[in-house]
Amino acid sequence: MKVYVVNKYGKPLMPTSPRKARLLLKEGKAKISSRDPFTISLIYGSSGYTQAGNLGIDAGYQNIGYSVVNEKEELIGGEVWMLKGMSERMTERKKYRCQRRNRKRYRAPRFDNRRRKDNWLAPSIQHKLDTHHKIIDKIKSVVPVKEVTIEVASFDIQALALN
Incomplete structure (x- = not known):
């Protein structure tokens, strides 16, 4: 299971473990930004290193x-x-x-006034x-x-x- 992370400007970062996310939330360094999928938003500045x-x-x-x-793993998947x-x-x-x-x-x-748009x-x-x-x-x-x-x-x- 993964917890997804975005920085304080809304840019996505690499996912983290539930334990690390729980510690960040408890210390007040992050807040919950979305529940589906579960995503936390960092309150402090971060380096922003990602592996796209x-x-x-x-x-x-x-x-x-x-x-x-x-190159290493699947970050998210579903249907x-x-x-x-x-x-x-x-x-x-x-x-x-x-x-x-x-x-x-x-x-x-x-x-007489019915016309479809070109990209209909x-x-x-x-x-x-x-x-x-x-x-x-x-x-x-x-x-x-x-x-x-x-x-x-x-x-x-x-x-x-x-x-």
Whole structure:
């Protein structure tokens, strides 16, 4: 188990042991800054020596796996499950919107003013992208990261032959 450390300016430092973190908290040299993952913030100045790690992300369909490793060890790792049923939620919203509009008797036509932005993504894809950005930002705020690698594997499942 590791306790993550940030300096007094919010820059991430190397993780420490729970014992060392407990001693720093007891002596008043640190304060708790986050509970998930458990992170302490130093109150005094530190040298800021870090061994930056590489963040690897495996972008799956339902879940996202992540891990930060340096030459010696794994600093943090885990898995995030994404929301399910985004398409069904959008369909339900559309159904209620149509019902609401049909109850209004004399409504002017409002179909000529619909344009999508150039960088528009479907809501399910946009949610996936936003989740990736949130994960990367959260990890970078806790662990020193030098490089981010995202594994994207697209292959045809039907092409796999079962022998």
